[in-house]
Amino acid sequence: MSTAEWWEFLIAIPALIFSSYFLLWAVPAVFILAALALGDIKRIEFIDxxxxxxNEKLHSTLRYQFSYTIVNRFMCYCFAYPLIRHRQKTNSYKFKLFMWINCFGFWSFSLGILFLYLSDILGIIN
Known part of the structure; x- marks a missing residue:
């Protein structure tokens, strides 16, 4: 194989991996976000x-308990989870696994688009 073909694989394989994980994760994520936004307020309170x-600022006004702010806050937690995981007070493996799966899901969306755009610019995908 020539050098150009290896270069194409280095771009196309991560794009395929991230996009595939996103597609597998997206279906349960819709139900997770719906249950979080429209379900019991105790779920987001625990995550908060x-x-x-x-935490006191988040629950001081009613504005922070609307469904769209709950989903937005959860998405921000998922994107920032590798940086803010030191704040968590629980040792629950279920919570850690839940957050890591969602973190990888949101990041795979961003990175999948980035790699697909990069492969389109470089002419790998026609």
Missing amino acids: QQLAKN
Whole structure:
């Protein structure tokens, strides 16, 4: 194989991996986000207790308990989870696994688009 073909594999394989994980993760994620936004407020309160910097501010007004702010806050937690995981107070492996799966799901969406765009610019995908 020539050098150009290896270069194409280095771009196309991560794009395929990230995009495939996103497609597998997206279906359960829709149900997770719906249950979180429209379900019991105790779910997001637990996540806030674990990961929020200022938990009292989040629950001081009603604005922070609307469904769209709950989903937005959860998405921000998922994107930032590798950086804010030191804040969590629980040793629950279920919570850690739940957050890592969602973290990889949201990041795979971003990285999948990045690698697909990069492969389109470089002419790997026609």
